[in-house]
Amino acid sequence: MARNRIILKKVAKDSTRRLTFKKRRRGLIKKAGELASLCGIGVCVVVYGEGEVKPEVWPSAPEARAILSRFNSAPNIDRFKRVTNQEQYLRKRIAKARERTSKADDVNRERDATIMLYEAATGKRPMADLNVQELTNLGLVIDERINHLKERIERLGGAALMAPPPSTQPTEASSSLPPLVPYANGAGMEGNKRMKVSTHQKGWFINMSTMTADAGTSADVEGNTGVGTSARGDMMHLSN
Numbered sequence: 001m002a003r004n005r006i007i008l009k010k011v012a013k014d015s016t017r018r019l020t021f022k023k024r025r026r027g028l029i030k031k032a033g034e035l036a037s038l039c040g041i042g043v044c045v046v047v048y049g050e051g052e053v054k055p056e057v058w059p060s061a062p063e064a065r066a067i068l069s070r071f072n073s074a075p076n077i078d079r080f081k082r083v084t085n086q087e088q089y090l091r092k093r094i095a096k097a098r099e100r101t102s103k104a105d106d107v108n109r110e111r112d113a114t115i116m117l118y119e120a121a122t123g124k125r126p127m128a129d130l131n132v133q134e135l136t137n138l139g140l141v142i143d144e145r146i147n148h149l150k151e152r153i154e155r156l157g158g159a160a161l162m163a164p165p166p167s168t169q170p171t172e173a174s175s176s177l178p179p180l181v182p183y184a185n186g187a188g189m190e191g192n193k194r195m196k197v198s199t200h201q202k203g204w205f206i207n208m209s210t211m212t213a214d215a216g217t218s219a220d221v222e223g224n225t226g227v228g229t230s231a232r233g234d235m236m237h238l239s240n
Contacts, residue, residue: 008090021049029058042067113141 011017025047036043036059044064047056057064084092116138119125130138 008093018050025049025056029056032058042070044068109137110141113137117141 011020028047029045032043032045035041042063044067045056045058046064049056113134116125116130116134120127120130120138127135
C-alpha cells in the first residue's frame with residue numbers, strides 16, 4: 001500500500017508535535033548510525049528539542065566536538081559548499097514541484113488537444129465552438145504531428161535510396177530454354193512443315209532400305225537352297 005505524502009508544515013497541536021519530535025529524533029539518530037557504520041565516516045547529531053535546555057548529542061559529546069572542530073577548521077569555501085538551511089531546502093522542493101506541475105500541464109494540454117482534434121475531424125465538435133486558447137493548442141498539436149510525418153517520410157525516403165536496385169539478369173530456367181522462332185509471313189510455319197516432311201521422308205527411306213536388305217537376304221537364302229537341292233538330286237540320279 002502506498003504511503004501518503006507528508007505535508008511539510010509545523011504541527012499545530014502540542015501533544016502531537018512532541019510525539020512527532022520524539023519519533024523523528026529516534027529515526028534521525030538511527031539513520032546517522034547506519035550511515036557511519038556502512039560508510040565508515042564521522043557523523044554527529046546535535047538536536048535541541050522545544051523547551052529543552054540540554055541538546056541530544058550522538059554518538060557522544062567528545063566525538064561530536066571533534067567532528068565539529070574539524071568542520072570549523074576547514075576553509076569557508078569548502079565549509080559552506082554543501083551547507084543548506086531550511087529556507088534553501090524548501091525553495092529547492094518548491095522548484096522541483098513546479099517543474100513536475102509544468103510537465104503534467106504539458107501532458108494534459110497535449111492530451112486535450114488530441115481529443116479536440118479527433119472530435120473536430122469526426123464532426124462531434126465544430127471548430128466554431130472552440131475558443132482562442134483551444135484553437136492555439138489544436139494548432140500546436142497539428143504542427144507537431146505534421147513535423148513527425150515529415151521526419152518519417154524523410155527516413156523512409158532515405159532508406160529507399162540506400163536500398164540496392166532489383167536484379168535484371170534472367171533466371172537459370174529461362175536461359176536454358178531454346179529461343180522462339182517468330183512466324184513472319186508464314187516463313188516459320190513453312191520451315192516447320194519442311195522439317196516434318198524431311199523427317200518423314202528420312203524415316204521412309206530407312207524403312208525402304210531395311211526392306212530391300214531383307215529381300216536380298218531372303219533371295220540369297222532361297223537361291224542357295226535351290227541349288228543345293230538340285231545338285232543333291234542329280235547326284236542321287238547318277239548313283240542309281
